[in-house]
Amino acid sequence: MPSACRTRTWHVLVEHPAVSGVTCGKAGAVGDGRPPPRGGARPGDGEKPAPRVAVIGGGITGLAAAWRLAQRGIQFTLFEKGPACGGVIRTEYVGGFLLEAGPDSWLARKPWARELCDRLALGDEVIPTNAANRGSFILFRGRLHELPEGLTSLVPTRLAPLLQTSLLSARGKARLLLEPLLPRRPAAGDESLAGFFRRRLGAEASRRLVEPLVRGIYGGDPATLSLSATFPRLPEIEARHGSLIRGLRREERGTRSTKERPPPPAFLSLRHGLGSLADRLLESLPEGSVRPLCGVRRVRRTRSGSFELGLESATVERDETARFDALVVATPACAAGALLSELDPPLSSLLAGIRAGSSFTVALGFRAGDVRHPLRGHGFVVPEEEPGPLLACSWSSSKFPCRAPPGHVLLRAFVARPDAFDQDGDPDDDLDGNRAEAVLCALSPILGFRAAPVLVRVHRWTRALPRYAVGHVEHVERIQRRAREVPGLFLAGASYRGVGVPDCVRDGEAAAEAAAEHVATTQLGTVETHAAGTQHAGGGTSPAGHAAR
Structure with a gap:
C-alpha cells in the first residue's frame, strides 16, 4: 500500500x-486580505425606505429572490442567520x-442559471x-469501467457501446435489449427510480449502470427516490412510445442536426467558481437590504394582515420584531416548517414531511x-x-x-x-x-x-x-394548496421543484414575482421595527463570505 x-x-x-x-469566489480568496462583497447593511447609513417584503434565507434561492425584488423596485430585507450568504454554494482558494x-x-440544458449570469454581466x-476530457466511469469489482456512450436520461440508446461494455454480463445485456418489447405500465401514480429502471432495463443494468449515477446526482437511495420528481420525462416517454429506448431514439432523430456536431456540454460552471454568482448577486443588492447574523425565530400574523417576524440578531442586544406585507421563505423545508409552526401548524407539518x-x-x-x-x-x-x-x-x-x-x-x-x-x-x-x-x-x-x-x-x-421520496410531487401540491390559505406567504428552494442551481434560481425569482404582485395589490406597506436594544431599519453587518443555510 x-x-x-x-x-x-x-x-x-x-x-x-x-x-x-469563509469568503468565497474570485473576490474573496481565503486569507487574501481583500474586502468582502458588498450588499450587507452598514450601521450609520441613516434611515432607509421601509421594506415591504421579507426574504428568509440567504442561499442561492434567497439571493435570486432578493435580486428580482430589487429589479422590480420592491423594498425588501433579506435575513440570513449565518455570517454570510450563499448557502451551500461556496468557493475557496487554498494553496x-x-x-x-x-x-x-x-x-x-436548464437555462435559468445561465440567463441570470448573463443579466449579471457574468456571461463571459x-x-x-x-x-x-469527456466521459465518466463506474467502479465495479475494484476496477474503473468506462460508462457506455449513448446514455440519454440514464438510458442506453446505442447498441454497439452497450454490447462492448464490461459492466454487464451477457444475460444483463440480453435483458436490457428486451426493453422495447415490454408492455408499458398502466398509469398508476408515482414509483421509485429503482423500481422503474429495474422494470424497464432489468435488475443488473439498473444496479450497475443507472442506480450509481442516480446516487451520484441525488446522494440518496434510488429505491426510495421519486421518479416523477427527479426524471418526469421518462414516464411520459414510456406512456407515449411504450419503450424508453425506442422513444429516446426517436426524439434524438427528431432533433439531430443534418451536420455532425460534437455533443454540447452537459454541465456549465464559472471560471472563478460558483461562489462568483453568489458574490455578484450580493453586490447587486441595495445597501442595507441584507442582514447577516440575523435569524428568524417565529412568524405571526397581525390583526392588520401583515407578518410579524421575531428576530435573533448578533448585532442587537435583545430580541426584536419586524412587520412585512409579504414573506418569501427560502430555507430548506424542515427549517421552514419549524419557522411557520405558530403561523400555520398544518402547513408546518406538511413541510416537515420533506426529508433531507x-x-x-x-x-x-x-x-x-x-x-x-x-x-x-x-x-x-x-x-x-x-x-x-x-x-x-x-x-x-x-x-x-x-x-x-x-x-x-x-x-x-x-x-x-x-x-x-x-x-x-x-x-x-x-x-x-x-x-x-x-x-x-x-x-x-x-x-x-x-x-x-x-x-x-x-x-x-x-x-x-432534499430527498424527493415517492409521492413527492403530490406532497408539494398539498403544500402549495395549504400555503395559498396564507396570503402573502411564498415558499421557494431546492426542497420543492428541483435540487440544482438553475432550479433554485427559477424558484427564487418566481417567488419574488409572486410577492411583488401581492404587495402591489395590498394597502399595508408599513413596517414597524421594535427592539429593546439598538434599533435597525434593515441594518446589520457586511457578510464575510458563504456559510451554510
Whole structure:
C-alpha cells in the first residue's frame, strides 16, 4: 500500500459550514486580505425606505429572490442567520487550488442559471466542461469501467457501446435489449427510480449502470427516490412510445442536426467558481437590504394582515420584531416548517414531511506526477454493492480549467452514507480526519497514488440535500394548496421543484414575482421595527463570505 495510506503525515483542513463562514469566489480568496462583497447593511447609513417584503434565507434561492425584488423596485430585507450568504454554494482558494464546498456546476440544458449570469454581466465567466476530457466511469469489482456512450436520461440508446461494455454480463445485456418489447405500465401514480429502471432495463443494468449515477446526482437511495420528481420525462416517454429506448431514439432523430456536431456540454460552471454568482448577486443588492447574523425565530400574523417576524440578531442586544406585507421563505423545508409552526401548524407539518440528507466530501490535491491514473474524464461513481466508503469521485481539474495550480491535480471524493455521521452530534475534527484518511486509502489502489496529497480538505453539510421520496410531487401540491390559505406567504428552494442551481434560481425569482404582485395589490406597506436594544431599519453587518443555510 502506498505511503499515503500507511502513515498519516498530511494535514487535514476540516471545514464545517454550519459554524464558520469563509469568503468565497474570485473576490474573496481565503486569507487574501481583500474586502468582502458588498450588499450587507452598514450601521450609520441613516434611515432607509421601509421594506415591504421579507426574504428568509440567504442561499442561492434567497439571493435570486432578493435580486428580482430589487429589479422590480420592491423594498425588501433579506435575513440570513449565518455570517454570510450563499448557502451551500461556496468557493475557496487554498494553496492555488479552487475548491467548491457545495455544487461545482449546473445542468446546461436548464437555462435559468445561465440567463441570470448573463443579466449579471457574468456571461463571459461561464465555462463548459473540458471537451478533451469527456466521459465518466463506474467502479465495479475494484476496477474503473468506462460508462457506455449513448446514455440519454440514464438510458442506453446505442447498441454497439452497450454490447462492448464490461459492466454487464451477457444475460444483463440480453435483458436490457428486451426493453422495447415490454408492455408499458398502466398509469398508476408515482414509483421509485429503482423500481422503474429495474422494470424497464432489468435488475443488473439498473444496479450497475443507472442506480450509481442516480446516487451520484441525488446522494440518496434510488429505491426510495421519486421518479416523477427527479426524471418526469421518462414516464411520459414510456406512456407515449411504450419503450424508453425506442422513444429516446426517436426524439434524438427528431432533433439531430443534418451536420455532425460534437455533443454540447452537459454541465456549465464559472471560471472563478460558483461562489462568483453568489458574490455578484450580493453586490447587486441595495445597501442595507441584507442582514447577516440575523435569524428568524417565529412568524405571526397581525390583526392588520401583515407578518410579524421575531428576530435573533448578533448585532442587537435583545430580541426584536419586524412587520412585512409579504414573506418569501427560502430555507430548506424542515427549517421552514419549524419557522411557520405558530403561523400555520398544518402547513408546518406538511413541510416537515420533506426529508433531507447530508453530504460529506473530501478534496484532495496532488502533484500530477503522484497520481498514476491519467484522469481523462469527469470521474467515477460507485454502485451500492461495491464495498468501501466511496459514493463518487469527481476529477475537478480534468472537468474545468483553473481548478489546480500548474503541475497539480484536484480530486473531490463523495462519501457514501453520510447521514450516519449525523448521529455523532457536533462536528469532530478527529473523526472527520479519520474518515478523510479512509477515503484516501480507498482511492489509492484505484487511481494509483505514489505519494501523500499536498492538500486535504473536508466539507460537511448536515441535512442539506432534499430527498424527493415517492409521492413527492403530490406532497408539494398539498403544500402549495395549504400555503395559498396564507396570503402573502411564498415558499421557494431546492426542497420543492428541483435540487440544482438553475432550479433554485427559477424558484427564487418566481417567488419574488409572486410577492411583488401581492404587495402591489395590498394597502399595508408599513413596517414597524421594535427592539429593546439598538434599533435597525434593515441594518446589520457586511457578510464575510458563504456559510451554510
